[in-house]
Amino acid sequence: MPLRHISGPAESMLRVAVAQRGVLSLWSASPGCATRFPTTYCLVRRHREFLGSEKISSSLRPQGPAAMSTETGPSRWARLMADRAADGSGVLLGDVVTALNSIAPLHNAGDWDNVGLLVGDQAQRVQRALVTIDLTASVLAEAAQLNADLIIAYHPPIFSGVKRFTKVPIVQLAASVGCAVYSPHTALDAAPGGTNSTLASLLGLKDVRPLEACTEEGPVEHKLVTFVPASDMATVLAAMHWVGAGVIGEYDCCAFQQAGTGSFRCGANTNPTIGTPGERETVEEARVEVVVPPARLEAVVAALREAHPYEEAAFDIYPRLPAPVTTFGMGRIGSLPSPMTQDQLVTHVKKALGLGSLMVATPQPQLGSLFGSGTGGSKGGGREDRLLSTVAMCAGSGSSMLDRALQAGADVFLTGEMSHHDALRAAAAGITVVCTLHSNSERGTMAPYADRIREEVPGIEVTVSASDRDPYNIV
DSSP states (O other): OOBOOEESOGGGSOOOOGGGHHHHTTOOOOTTTTSOOOOOOOOOSSOGGGTTOTTSOTTTSOOSGGGOOOOOSHHHHHHHHHHHTTTTTOEEHHHHHHHHHHHSOGGGSOTTOOOEEEEEOTTSEESEEEEESSOOHHHHHHHHHHTOSEEEESSOSSOSOBOOOSSOOHHHHHHHTTOEEEEOHHHHHHSTTSHHHHHHHHTTOEEEEOSEEEOOOOOOEEEEEEEEEGGGHHHHHHHHHHTTOSOBTTBOSOOEEEEEEEEEEOOTTOOOSSSOTTSEEEEEEEEEEEEEOGGGHHHHHHHHHHHOSSSSOOEEEEEEOOOOOOSEEESEEEEEEEEEOHHHHHHHHHHHHTOSOOEEEOOOOOHHHHTTSOOOTTTTTTOTTSOEEEEEEEEEEOGGGHHHHHHTTOSEEEEEEOOHHHHHHHHHTTOEEEEOOGGGGTGGGHHHHHHHHHHHOTTSEEEEOSSOOOSOOOO
16 A cells, blocks of 8 residues: 555654765764653543543543542643653654644545644654645754754645655655654644635634535444432432543533433332332432533443443434534635725735735626627626725645635735646636735744644644745745
């Protein structure tokens, strides 16, 4: 199978030939790279469903009821990461990967994309990370000078399948010195606060929404319903909550209770808590409902049976699909703070993105106006003084989003690059196309993305590359 990831123990990674020693001499490899560490991590911030699981490292396993703190959110996650890095050896790469995936979930990436950890061993330690659009030779040299253990390259340096290394690729150089490489790419494009959201924010757009929404479905869960005497309800609920039932987002100990009447007749060989063998009984009971992740279902059922006062606990289990959430998606569309002419818009985009020049395709006159029918088209034909209000955008290469921009009635389509024929098609449809060059439309995201990483993983130093740049210059 062609290679798309290089992972595994650091000491087994690729080594470069003697000819690359000049590059190696720039690097002081992390002392933790050759050491094996446990690969068990705990996702504490919103993952109480894993409490008690064998996958939780012993150092993070809760000890007694006091360990079931109700505190959640980034502050708790951040303190955990800081505690694990307190010895000065950095944070486990696996923990960093988990945090990066929480910022930009990988399942929202394009199915053609190659995202996630591309190079590295999740058991190695990370002290310093370098954030960049592209992993180039100059960026790798910069990482060497910073003694970085991780390069977070927005564009995947390994994209299509690789079957052989006949020349020394940049990822092999990174791997040879134990530097991990992670790529978020279209996962970051789709995420709230990601590439497209940041671009919209820089322009000050209002009422922003995805051009192409994706569904954040999440894992399938179960709904467990049981029936328990009202006097024992709190005990049974506590037992199920303790092993991971009742977690909804950032909330835990969630449940629903409803009073009712249960009835049963005890068999001749039973030893009932309530009632007499052979006689019909009615009991005031509570219907109790909790959500349970699949990984915790067996433990929750065992806890229910252990805590329930009845000899035979009655319960039902239903599959539960979470409701779709459409805050994630590709591209964005929104309204300018106030309508602008094309010249005003170009000045606005240059200032917002810190660029000296742009490529602009002006709408073509409509056929009716050319032949004197007086119908200039709904977009005002080719007039450059017409007012523009609605801006659609797609960071990077925007051709795939053009049809959605047209359907949404955009006046402007902002992107990094667009093919010649798609630009003609947009201009014929009456849309102003503004191209910044590919990575110039993405680079503004790197600083806020780095800030997010610092918040989620305070145990590492995060630097935005100073040498990363678009390969093109307009001269």
